[in-house]
Amino acid sequence: MTQVTVKRMWKNFGSQVVLENVNLHIGDHEFVTIVGASGCGKTTFLKILLGIETPSKGEFLIDGDPLAGEPGPDRGIVFQRYSLFPHLTVMQNLLLGLEFQGSPLLGRLFGARRRRALERARDLLEAIGLQDAAGKYPAQLSGGMQQRLSIAQSVICEPKILLLDEPFGALDPGITADMHALILKLWNMNKMTIFMVTHDLQESFELGTRVLVFDKVRIDPQAPEAFGATVTYNIPLKGHRSAVGE
């Protein structure tokens, strides 16, 4: 069970207020999509959740505990680009998380533990349709394949929360439908909570169990940096989850 609670949270960089007075409660196994104009703090919100930015004021709690000040294995991330390791093959990329968590000193698994990890990775590889590319390097994959691998790479660590920062933004529109099916499948398999930033409204309503809209409620034309954005709409979408289950 993962509960994310945000209470009266503000974030500012110097005098520039990016987020103001954000209040949220997200229950377990939700698929939260985050939309809003550019510069409205969507990515900043995600970075705070990831642990690479800290709130300036207020609280940001996961299961009642404040966020760790750095990224950790309970929160996976898929960026738009650059989240694969170019020197590792597809299989090695997928194994990496298991090897980090299973071998503190060498970061590599051997023997029976390696075989078990390989088995898990192979199943996941099949689920994302990359079983024939196991020995390839990321540079040899298409953009869509890279993103599928990057998602699987995070999912294999079974994070409580998966963060997606415009993961399909750089992809060919023709393959986004496949990607949507894949992410919903993995979301249901792993019972995690997903936060996904997107600029595609249709996508946000298609995938989400809840849509958050970030926007500025107050604007001072003389000092545009004085007011930040907040969650202006928090829209729960009913019946979605059962539809996915079919």
Add this chain to the structure above:
Amino acid sequence: MRRLINLSPNRAGALTLSVLPFVLVVAAYLFYSSARNAANPGDKLLPLPATIAATIHQYAFEEDERSGEVLLWKDTASSLERLLAALAVSAVVGLSLGLAIGVLPYLRATLAPFVAALSLIPPLAILPILFIVVGLGEAAKVTLIIIGVTPVIVRDLAFRTAELPGEQLIKAQTLGASSWQLILRVVLPQLWPRLIDAMRMSLGSAWLFLIAAEAIASTEGLGYRIFLVRRYLAMDVILPYVAWITLLAFTMDWLLRLLRAKAFGWAGPGA
């Protein structure tokens, strides 16, 4: 007429063109050397190919009358020994320090400006200090090369480390990596090909420092020999030695490039 920037030679043409400057230099040498020798058979400045060949034979295949050793091989062995020892130390120090400075902000804050300052000291200017401190032996020569080459490699690798996309390091942390694991599995493997690039770039200055050190204080070595026979205007020794040094440097560069391509195919072709 198409633009010049769009005109390129085919393979055979490119090969011919690449050989052309070499042929021109050799031809010019042959022409002037025979002209000078026709005017003065005792000319030492541009010796004839036959003279050079005889000298090469003498240095490379005959034992020296005084030492009983074959000079070219003895010089080559001692020079390469110094060069490779220094390069090995520079590579190890450069990689570990560069990586650490690139990855750990505290170490970067402490050492980056210091290394930047170090790399600006002209190594030859502190050669006298080395001679005073570590004496005139092998240590001084090897140390000179290390001092000349290492700061550059450290800085280069620190920059290359910092160039790795931040997304990668964050992703690794979300996969549960500790700092150590991240260095071992993410940063270090990606630095190997960059270390090879840095070594290739430093080869030129490494040879420069080697020859400078040998010219000043040595009893054997390629640089020592060149500066020794300079007193006798022995161009028939100097020219083959220079060509030999160039060939050695070229071979080392080529081997490093080959290693990079074979061992780190994922990194794409190097420069």
